[in-house]
Amino acid sequence: MSMTFLADLVVILAKILIVFLVLSVLVIFIVWFERKVVAHMQSRLGPNRWGPFGLLTSVADGMKLMFKEPITPITADHVTFALAPGISMLAAFLAFASIPFGTSVLIFGHRATFEIADLNVGLLWVLAMGSLAVYGVVLAGWSSGSKYPLLGGIRSSAQMISYEIALSLSLIPVVMSAGSLSLRTIVHAQSGVIGSIGWLGPVGGVGKFIPHWYIFYHLPAFLIFLLAGVAETNRPPFDLAEADTELVGGYHTEYSGIKFAMFFLAEYLHVVTISALAVLLFLGGWNGVTPNLPVLGWIWPLLWFVAKVFFFVFLFVWLRATLPRLRYDKLMAVGWRVLIPAALTWLVVSGLAMAGSV
Amino acid sequence: MIQIAVFAVIAAVAVIAGVFLVLTRNAVHSALFLVGVQLCLAVLFLLQGAFLVSVLQIMVYAGAIMVLFVFVVMLLGVDKKEALIEPLRWQRPIAAGLGLLLAAEAIYLALSQHIHVGSGGLQAGPHEGNVQAVARVLFTNWALPFEATSVLLVVAVVGVMVVARRKMV
Numbered sequence: 001m002s003m004t005f006l007a008d009l010v011v012i013l014a015k016i017l018i019v020f021l022v023l024s025v026l027v028i029f030i031v032w033f034e035r036k037v038v039a040h041m042q043s044r045l046g047p048n049r050w051g052p053f054g055l056l057t058s059v060a061d062g063m064k065l066m067f068k069e070p071i072t073p074i075t076a077d078h079v080t081f082a083l084a085p086g087i088s089m090l091a092a093f094l095a096f097a098s099i100p101f102g103t104s105v106l107i108f109g110h111r112a113t114f115e116i117a118d119l120n121v122g123l124l125w126v127l128a129m130g131s132l133a134v135y136g137v138v139l140a141g142w143s144s145g146s147k148y149p150l151l152g153g154i155r156s157s158a159q160m161i162s163y164e165i166a167l168s169l170s171l172i173p174v175v176m177s178a179g180s181l182s183l184r185t186i187v188h189a190q191s192g193v194i195g196s197i198g199w200l201g202p203v204g205g206v207g208k209f210i211p212h213w214y215i216f217y218h219l220p221a222f223l224i225f226l227l228a229g230v231a232e233t234n235r236p237p238f239d240l241a242e243a244d245t246e247l248v249g250g251y252h253t254e255y256s257g258i259k260f261a262m263f264f265l266a267e268y269l270h271v272v273t274i275s276a277l278a279v280l281l282f283l284g285g286w287n288g289v290t291p292n293l294p295v296l297g298w299i300w301p302l303l304w305f306v307a308k309v310f311f312f313v314f315l316f317v318w319l320r321a322t323l324p325r326l327r328y329d330k331l332m333a334v335g336w337r338v339l340i341p342a343a344l345t346w347l348v349v350s351g352l353a354m355a356g357s358v
Numbered sequence: 359m360i361q362i363a364v365f366a367v368i369a370a371v372a373v374i375a376g377v378f379l380v381l382t383r384n385a386v387h388s389a390l391f392l393v394g395v396q397l398c399l400a401v402l403f404l405l406q407g408a409f410l411v412s413v414l415q416i417m418v419y420a421g422a423i424m425v426l427f428v429f430v431v432m433l434l435g436v437d438k439k440e441a442l443i444e445p446l447r448w449q450r451p452i453a454a455g456l457g458l459l460l461a462a463e464a465i466y467l468a469l470s471q472h473i474h475v476g477s478g479g480l481q482a483g484p485h486e487g488n489v490q491a492v493a494r495v496l497f498t499n500w501a502l503p504f505e506a507t508s509v510l511l512v513v514a515v516v517g518v519m520v521v522a523r524r525k526m527v
Binding site for chain 1 (some may be wrong): 384393488
């Protein structure tokens with residue numbers, strides 16, 4: 001084994017460790033962020049006892065869950081019951097293996113890119129991990145051996161499979177525009193500005209100030225992606241899987257302690273994944289709206305990326321605080337009769353537009 | 359060296375999972391072992407540098423087995439009569455029109471020179487990447503078989519629905 005192989009191995013392991021730690025801390029922060037934002041939207045103070053601005057509340061909650069007694073129902077399928085939260089968390093973390101966060105940085109003469117692996121099918125990898133995540137939910141529901149988790153699991157498997165179709169279909173126009181499934185290439189295709197817009201006539205010069213992001217070309221696809229993305233994460237207003245007024249807690253009703261914490265972690269990781277995908281595919285990734293500041297080097301693109309992701313995380317919280325939950329049949333109707341036909345239509349329209357411009 | 363080690367471990371896991379897939383008496387456990395086997399195959403494809411095939415393996419089989427789950431639960435749990443009113447009335451004329459379009463496309467492909475019969479060996483690896491190479495042959499030389507397969511899948515889905523719901527109608 002050569003030295004370069006060992007160096008590559010060390011770099012990969014370091015990257016995996018860093019991504020894992022950053023994501024774990026990020027989830028703790030987002031849980032606090034969500035509670036705080038929802039509280040202020042409802043004229044409350046939110047967590048404010050533990051640490052500055054209550055920042056350590058989530059840490060305390062995590063500690064509590066870790067030391068809590070894990071209870072397995074007597075009717076449960078024990079092995080599957082223990083496996084389900086692990087599958088959920090694993091799928092959620094693995095999705096980040098191909099998500100790029102920024103440009104690249106030179107460390108000790110080694111150029112390290114901000115991602116674990118730049119697959120030429122990076123986007124498909126993220127979607128594949130999304131389809132594995134369904135297993136965690138369904139197995140949790142089935143293995144609990146009690147009726148509310150089973151109902152929650154069935155609901156959410158149907159919901160996630162249905163919305164996965166709309167989600168994937170809405171991404172195809174973007175892939176066609178960029179001509180690649182690699183997330184890094186898709187971001188590179190969105191650098192620069194639109195340029196003069198011919199059909200606007202004299203005011204067409206405004207295009208020189210609009211960044212070349214796909215949201216301006218594929219706005220319908222973006223809206224479909226956003227709706228399907230919220231449904232895919234099982235977050236309000238699409239949190240039918242854990243509708244507490246109807247199903248107690250849904251698929252994780254019987255879970256407690258660290259196993260429940262793992263489901264919790266997975267849900268928030270999915271929020272980050274969908275936000276990151278929205279940023280990478282529609283909002284230009286780490287491309288900023290102003291000229292790059294070369295002084296800051298690689299930090300500037302990274303800051304842009306994080307800021308955009310947080311915008312979407314805020315959007316998720318905002319939706320939760322303001323919208324009531326959908327009825328189950330309406331949810332399925334929206335998915336199958338509105339989102340999928342709309343996504344297909346936009347796919348055909350953008351395909352025709354691309355064929356016309358060639 | 360590393361490749362052989364990974365292959366040995368993954369292949370062993372795949373075989374063991376395959377054995378338990380047959381031996382276990384619980385249907386859900388059986389399906390889970392099937393997922394395990396498919397995931398091992400995905401890793402083996404990855405080992406060969408076939409990223410696209412590997413990811414498709416995960417997506418298609420994970421998705422397909424998940425649908426199997428849902429079907430099992432659905433078929434065991436069906437007890438209410440389905441309404442016989444057609445919910446999407448406008449779909450029949452549209453389906454007829456699109457079907458004609460598909461038939462025209464198939465006839466055009468069959469008559470044009472693009473069709474490619476017979477299997478050739480693998481040529482040199484594509485230099486522009488798996489995705490582009492697969493797409494190129496799939497939508498040029500193999501367009502007709504591709505369309506035929508998709509029609510076949512739709513027929514299979516409709517067939518399952520008819521068989522499963524005959525009892526209630």
